[in-house]
Amino acid sequence: MATQSDSQVYQGEEKIIVAIDLGTTHTAVSFAHAYPGSVVDVRMVTKWKGQPEAAGDSKIPTIVAYEQGELVACGAEAHEYLGDEEYEVSKWFKLHLHPDSMNFSDEPPAYDNDTSASPAMEIPPLPSNVTLAEVYTDFMRYVFGGFRTFFQKTTPNGLAIWDRLSSNIVVVLTTPNGWDTRQQEFLKEAAQEAGIVQSEEDADLRIEFVTEGEASVHYVLGKINHKTWLKKGSMFAVTDAGGSTVDSTLYVCKALEPKLELEEVCASECVQAGGVFVDRAARSLFTEKLSNSKFGDEESISDMVDKFEQRAKRIFDGSQESNVIEFGSRRDNDREHGIIQGKIVLTASEVCATFDNVIKRSTDSCLKLLRGRKIKHLLLVGGFGESPYFRLRFEEGFGSHGTDVVTVEEPSKKAAAKGAVMWYIKQMVSARIARFTLGTQLIVPFDPARAEHLKRRSQVFIHASGDTYLQDAFRTIVEKASILIPLNYPSLYPRRAN
Numbered sequence: 001m002a003t004q005s006d007s008q009v010y011q012g013e014e015k016i017i018v019a020i021d022l023g024t025t026h027t028a029v030s031f032a033h034a035y036p037g038s039v040v041d042v043r044m045v046t047k048w049k050g051q052p053e054a055a056g057d058s059k060i061p062t063i064v065a066y067e068q069g070e071l072v073a074c075g076a077e078a079h080e081y082l083g084d085e086e087y088e089v090s091k092w093f094k095l096h097l098h099p100d101s102m103n104f105s106d107e108p109p110a111y112d113n114d115t116s117a118s119p120a121m122e123i124p125p126l127p128s129n130v131t132l133a134e135v136y137t138d139f140m141r142y143v144f145g146g147f148r149t150f151f152q153k154t155t156p157n158g159l160a161i162w163d164r165l166s167s168n169i170v171v172v173l174t175t176p177n178g179w180d181t182r183q184q185e186f187l188k189e190a191a192q193e194a195g196i197v198q199s200e201e202d203a204d205l206r207i208e209f210v211t212e213g214e215a216s217v218h219y220v221l222g223k224i225n226h227k228t229w230l231k232k233g234s235m236f237a238v239t240d241a242g243g244s245t246v247d248s249t250l251y252v253c254k255a256l257e258p259k260l261e262l263e264e265v266c267a268s269e270c271v272q273a274g275g276v277f278v279d280r281a282a283r284s285l286f287t288e289k290l291s292n293s294k295f296g297d298e299e300s301i302s303d304m305v306d307k308f309e310q311r312a313k314r315i316f317d318g319s320q321e322s323n324v325i326e327f328g329s330r331r332d333n334d335r336e337h338g339i340i341q342g343k344i345v346l347t348a349s350e351v352c353a354t355f356d357n358v359i360k361r362s363t364d365s366c367l368k369l370l371r372g373r374k375i376k377h378l379l380l381v382g383g384f385g386e387s388p389y390f391r392l393r394f395e396e397g398f399g400s401h402g403t404d405v406v407t408v409e410e411p412s413k414k415a416a417a418k419g420a421v422m423w424y425i426k427q428m429v430s431a432r433i434a435r436f437t438l439g440t441q442l443i444v445p446f447d448p449a450r451a452e453h454l455k456r457r458s459q460v461f462i463h464a465s466g467d468t469y470l471q472d473a474f475r476t477i478v479e480k481a482s483i484l485i486p487l488n489y490p491s492l493y494p495r496r497a498n
Contacts, residue, residue, distance in 0.1 A: 009037060009038065009039060010034050010035065010036060010037070010038060010039065010040045010425070011036060011037075012034060012036065013036065014033075014034065014035050014036060014165065015033075015034050015165060015168060015169070015170055016031065016032070016033055016034075016151070016161070016162075016165050016166070016168075016169045016170070017031060017032045017034060017169070017170045017172065017421050017424055017425070018030070018031040018144075018147055018169060018170070018171055018172070018421075019031070019171075019172040019173075019174065019215070019417050019418070019420030019421045019424075020140070020143055020144075020147075020171070020172070020173055020174070020417070021174045021212070021215075021414075021416040021417035021420065022062060022094065022139070022140070022143070022173070022174075023062055023094065023242055023243045023244075023383070024062060024092050024094045024095060024242065024243030024244035024245075024274060024276055025061065025062055025091075025092070025243040025244075025275065025276060025383075026059040026060060026061060026062055026243065026383060027059065027060050027061075027062045027075075027139075027143060028044065028045075028058050028059050028060075028414050028416070028417035028418075029044070029045040029058075029143060029146070029147050029417060030042055030043065030044050030045070030058075030414065030417040030418040030420065030421050031043060031045070031147060031151060031421065032421050032425070033151075033155060033161060033165075034425065040425055042418050042421045042422060043154075044058040044414055044417065044418060045058065045146060045147050045150045046058050046150075047146075047150055048060045048075055048076060048146050049075070049076075049077060049146060050073070050075060050076040050077030051075065051076035052076075058414050058417070059383070059414070060075040060076055060143075060146075061075055061076060061078070061079060061091075062075075062091070062092075062093075062094065062139065062243075063075065063078045063079070063082075063089055063090065063091045064078055064089070064090045064093075064135050064138055064139050064142075065077075065078035065081040065087050065088070065089045065090075066087065066088050066089075066090070066127040066130055067086060067087050067088075068128075068129070069127065069128060069129035069130055071138050072087060074138060074139055074142035074143075075142060075143075075146075083299060083302070088127035088128060088130075089127075090124070090126055090127050090130070090135050091124055092123060092124050092243075092244070092276060093124075093126065093132060093135050093136070094243075094244060095123045095244055095276075096123060096126070096132050097132065097136075097179075097183055097186065098176075098178070098179075098244070098245075098272065099178060099179065099180060099182065099183065133186070133189065133190060133193070136186070136187070136190040137190045137193040137194045138194075140190055140191060140194040140196060141194035141195060141196075144194060144195075144196050148162065148166075168206065169206065170206055170208060170424060171191065171196060171197070171206055171207045171208070172207075172208045172209075172210060172215075172420040172421060172423070172424050173187055173191075173207060173208070173209055173210075173420075174209075174210055174211070174212045174215050174416045174417070174420050175187075175209055175210075175211060175212065176211070176212055176242075176244075176245040176247055176270050177211050177212070177213050177245075177247040177248075177249065177268040177269065177270035178245065178247075178270030179211075184209050187207075187209075188200070188203040188204075188207055189203075191203060191207060208424060210420050210423050210424075211247065211249070211268065212240045212242065212245075212247050212382075212416040213238050213239075213240050213247040213248065213249040213268055214249065214419075214423060215415070215416045215417075215419035215420040215422075215423050216238055216240045216379075216381040216382070216415040216416050216419050217238045217249070217251065217262070217379065217419070218419040218420075218422040218423040218426060219381065219408075219414075219415040219416070219418050219419030219422060220238070220379045220381055220406075220408055220415065220419070221260065222419070222422050222426075223408045224406070224408065226256075226260065227256065229376070229377060230253050230256070230260075230377075231253065231256070232253055232254065232255060232256060233252065233253065234252070234253050234376070235250060235251065235252045235253075235265060235373065235375050236250075236251055236253075236375055236376070236377040236378065236379065237249065237250050237251070237366065237369065237370065237375055237377075237378045237379070237403075238251065238378075238379045238381065239362070239366055239378060239379070239380050239381070239382075239385070239394075240381050240382040240385070240415070240416065241274065241275075241362060241380065241381070241382040241383075241384040241385035241387075241390060242274045242275070242382045242383060242384055242416075243274045243275050243276050243383065243384065244272060244274040244275075244276050244277075245270055245271065245272055245273070245274050246270075246271050246273045246274060246358075246361070246362040246365060246366075246382075246384075247268060247269070247270045248268060248269045248270075248365055248366040248369045249264060249268040249269075249369070250264065250265040250266055250268070250369055250370065250373070250375075251263065251264060251265065252265050259426075265373075266369070266371070267480070268369065269365045269366065269368055269369040270365075271361050271362065271364075271365035272361075273357075273358045273361035273362045273365065274358070274384050275309075275313070275358075275383065275384035275387075277357065277358045278313055278354050278355055278358055278384075279305055279308070279309050279313070281353065281354035281355075281357065281358075282304075282305050282308045282309075282313070282354045283301060283305050285346075285350060285353065285354060286301050286304045286305065286308075286344075287301055289337065289338070289344075290337055290339075292337070293334050293336075293337040293339070294334060295328075295332065295334055295337070295339055300327065300328070303327040303328070304325055304327045304344065306327075307325050307326055307327045308325055308346075311325075312324075312325060312346065312351060313351075313354075313387065314386075314387065315388065316351050316355075316387070316388065316389045317388035317389050317392060318348065318352065318388075318389050318392055318393075319348070320348060320351075321347065321348050322345050322346075322347070323345065323346040323347070323348070323350075323351050324343050324344075324345055325343065325344050325345070325346060326342060326343050327342060327343070327344065328342030328343075329341075329342045330342060351389075352389070355387075355389055355390065355393070358390075359390060359393045359394075359397075362390075362394075363393075363394070363397045363398075366378070366398075374401070374402065374403075375403055376402070376403060376404060377403065377404050377406055378394075378398055378403050378404070378405050378406065379406050379407075380394060380405050380406065380407050381407070381408070381415040381416075382415065382416070385407070386407075391405065391407065437476060437478065437479050437480045438476075438477050438478040439474050439475050439476040439477050439478075440474070440475050440477060441472060441473070441474060442473050442474075442475055443463075443469045443470065443471055443472075443473060444469065444470050444473040445467060445468070445469060445470070446460050446468040446469055446470045453470055456470060456472075459471040459472060
């Protein structure tokens with residue numbers, strides 16, 4: 001369903017815009033060829049090397065395979081190396097980049113007697129003799145190469161357009177709400193090493209960052225008719241439930257005409273509570289159930305977790321009393337431990353238990369964001385947000401507060417990727433909340449009457465002027481949680497004269 005803003009004519013300069021949503025378990029890429037005088041069409045890359053063609057299959061596995069430190073394969077092609085002792089496959093490597101603040105400052109309220117609520121988890125190690133920067137560089141090079149091939153083959157006159165515009169492609173990278181400038185600089189360096197940009201200066205000019213939450217809100221509002229439920233002054237929340245994080249942001253509508261304009265109400269929330277934590281809980285469940293079974297080995301448990309993730313986790317809605325996990329062959333039997341012909345059955349309560357901690361953390365994080373504020377609508381997006389059981393529990397939890405949980409009809413797992421391009425073009429959010437304090441280091445005149453100066457008198461020195469100064473002072477420019485409003489807020493669409 002198109003909105004009025006979707007049908008507006010683009011008036012900027014001709015350019016290619018590509019957005020990469022590099023997730024913990026899966027990655028998606030969207031792009032647009034923006035041409036003056038035309039309506040911008042945001043498309044998804046749906047064909048990847050080694051992946052079976054499927055309509056709408058826009059996600060690829062975020063995995064990279066190595067042999068003795070040398071790159072072998074990425075994405076779907078790397079799957080065939082899983083479990084092969086000759087190769088090392090890097091997965092969930094995004095967790096290595098999460099800042100410590102996501103473990104501590106964003107932690108939701110403590111649970112009653114739940115000692116398993118800690119966000120800490122065992123992160124799969126990186127392959128031997130391979131750094132995190134190398135993994136990111138290899139995967140980003142693969143992703144951008146796949147996008148280039150898809151663009152050239154599926155865009156009319158694609159080769160010529162690419163040759164003309166490729167040196168100035170705008171690259172939009174999505175990040176969790178909890179990431180900061182350190183992660184952004186890391187990604188810029190990886191993009192440069194991958195050949196996506198040519199230099200540090202080129203990266204500063206062409207790479208843009210948007211939080212997954214803000215990208216998702218652009219996607220959702222481009223798919224539903226916001227004028228039927230959104231009015232000036234109304235607040236709503238967006239929760240993006242992904243592979244390793246659940247991001248929640250609160251917005252207020254500042255204007256509907258001539259274009260939709262939103263502002264962040266407060267600092268957003270980001271908690272480590274995504275889909276991989278359900279997988280971890282399932283692994284613990286299988287390991288405990290089969291501790292005395294011949295099928296309790298690492299390979300069998302990994303096969304069970306994979307099958308659980310591929311089917312049971314995705315279709316479970318809380319009502320299925322028997323959830324069959326087909327992990328082996330008909331010859332695999334251990335009736336004492338519930339394994340018959342390569343199948344093991346989980347009860348509804350067992351599957352619920354794998355979700356409970358993640359749902360609790362996600363709900364607490366969103367409630368922390370609201371801080372008692374009443375909202376009528378919560379937009380739920382993200383790959384993990386498509387889980388029927390996760391949706392059900394969110395609807396139950398927030399429905400009791402008078403809040404409707406809204407989802408889009410088509411798969412929302414591409415919300416961040418597609419929304420990132422829409423964000424670059426539309427820029428509906430006009431004011432944001434500073435996620436950390438910004439300032440500058442300087443020297444100040446030493447004042448012995450100030451207690452904080454006396455505590456740091458070891459850093460006092462005599463300036464060339466003859467005056468006494470104190471080193472390493474900090475002057476705040478922007479405080480955390482301040483409202484940031486651009487001085488010159490650009491629009492790529494002309495406003496109609498009154």
